[in-house]
Amino acid sequence: MPVHVRSFSKINLGLRIGPTRPDGFHGLCTLYQTLALHDVVTVSATRAAETKISLESNHPAVPASAKNTAWRMVLSALEHMKVTAEVKIHIQKNLPIQGGMGAGSANAVAALLGLERELGEALSGPERLTLAGEIGSDVPLFLLGGTSMGLSRGEVLVPYPDLPPTPCVMAVPSVGVSTPVAFREWDRLHALTEATGFDRLEELSRVYASAFTPAGTGSSGASGVFADKISEDLAGNLLPALVRTGIENDFQEVVFQQHPPLRDILHALQGTEETPVENRAVTAMLSGSGSSLFGLYRTEADAMAAQQRVLGQGTRAIVTSTLPRSLYWGTMFEEVEERAEKAVRA
Ligand SMILES: C[C@](O)(CO)[C@H](O)COP(=O)(O)OP(=O)(O)OC[C@H]1O[C@@H](n2ccc(N)nc2=O)[C@H](O)[C@@H]1O
Ligand SMILES: Nc1ncnc2c1ncn2[C@@H]1O[C@H](COP(=O)(O)OP(=O)(O)OP(=O)(O)O)[C@@H](O)[C@H]1O
Incomplete structure (x- = not known):
């Protein structure tokens, strides 16, 4: 089967x-x-x-x-x-x-x-x-x-x-970006300018780790209740904490230079001047070496509005959600009964 x-x-x-x-x-x-x-x-x-x-x-x-x-x-x-x-x-x-x-x-x-x-x-x-x-x-x-x-x-x-499931819009431009070419272009741009050393990577790993540390927990409590409260608070605040760290994707520098229209797509994901601040993306950036870009939002309504802004520019845009580990494994296998049901409905 x-x-x-x-x-x-x-x-x-x-x-x-x-x-x-x-x-x-x-x-x-x-x-x-x-x-x-x-x-x-x-x-x-x-x-x-x-x-x-x-x-x-x-x-x-x-x-x-x-x-x-x-x-x-x-x-x-x-x-x-x-x-x-x-x-x-x-x-x-x-x-x-x-x-x-x-x-x-x-x-x-x-x-x-x-x-x-x-x-x-x-x-x-x-x-x-x-x-x-x-x-x-x-x-x-x-x-x-x-x-x-x-x-x-x-x-x-x-x-x-895990971050809690968070509404996400993927903007999918019609151009593709080759990962090895993007890495080579990064090298070309940086060979003569700055030293892109391993210390930049270590610094980012510390920044990530710190976003997962609850603020103001100098005195640690050994009780399980205290630990549960921390993980609850963390789950809700993880994304804003990450965003506050100023995370960025190095590939944007090279890929936006090669494909300037991607910048406009990023702006549409982020929200325009007319978009109330509270409805704009919590964060938006290129994914990997591109060409897709994503935006993460507080509500599904904000995500759907962002989808319309991107579609308005003539770029494919899909509303989805981040997938925590438990859901990743819990929904991976499309069971036979589920497919049979689908076939009956079709
Ligand atoms: C850009 C990312 O998508 C970020 O998540 C990944 O780093 C790419 O991962 P991937 O597609 O699985 O890449 P691989 O199939 O391992 O490598 C493809 C090519 O990308 C370049 N490459 C990839 C990963 C890496 N850390 N350094 C590289 O220079 C190499 O030229 C390599 O031959
Ligand atoms: N299962 C596959 N699906 C799609 N492309 C594949 C597959 N296996 C090999 N390829 C080749 O790999 C290239 C890149 O594939 P892929 O769609 O995974 O890129 P990508 O989304 O940029 O991946 P990454 O995020 O890992 O950089 C394609 O140009 C294709 O020729």
Whole structure:
């Protein structure tokens, strides 16, 4: 029976790029946040004398070959499980390609989890994370979900307390941005100007950590009630606390230079002069290396108003929500009954 897996997306609540490492990757520090917006990856697998993988998608730009992240992940997982199987993967692509939402990376994790369910075999947690990091720097975050800090080249993760589900608008411009090209452009701009050292990354990691520390708790209480109160207060105040830290995405500098209209989209997400201050975005910025941009809002009504502003500029805009870790795992598998219900309704 094929397994249907929701392949969620991510945004970056800030990102700093560090120096190029000997392996050619850049050190970075970022805060990943998963979103409810998703592709659907369907996997069917049966044990066979030799491994045979096939892949289809509704989107012509999704590679139907061993170049696909989902294909690569399945092949690598089978080798580690020491299992040979015939595997069919279908990717229903709803998310943008080269959008900076980690869509291809998430497809790899969804395919792995679907494969494990189909075969009744599971890799260990650390094994999964190792394989994921080999597929791409953004892949491991989808084995955690929720809010997590990414270090090293993005694949080393520190899970963070969750933000409450927050209304989000994704603006999806028609241009795509190639991640390696954006990194190269960053290098070109900064080679002759300032030293982009590892200390900038360490500084940001401290800033992130401090946003998760409740203010005014000099005298710590050992009681559980006190701890619960702190986590409640934190959950409500986390996003404003993060925003107060002045988080930014380094990629904006290079990507806005290459694609100036993205600046106007950012302004539409933030809110214009006519937008009352309390209805403007809590924060808005480019996600990853773009080209998608996001805005986070206090209410769904504010998000819908922002969607209209972006649509008014002729850019695709989708209202969604941030997805805490519990919901990420709780809603990942689209159960068979749910699909049957949908089919009856259709
Ligand atoms: C920009 C982000 O989306 C932020 O979340 C990620 O850093 C990109 O992650 P990703 O798409 O999984 O990237 P990978 O597939 O690992 O790398 C693609 C290419 O981007 C460049 N790259 C990527 C990550 C990194 N920390 N430094 C880099 O220089 C390298 O040229 C690499 O060959
Ligand atoms: N499963 C996949 N879905 C979409 N593109 C894929 C997939 N596997 C490989 N690719 C290739 O990877 C490239 C970038 O894919 P993707 O859509 O994940 O970019 P992205 O959203 O910018 O990712 P990231 O946020 O990780 O930088 C595409 O140009 C495509 O050729």
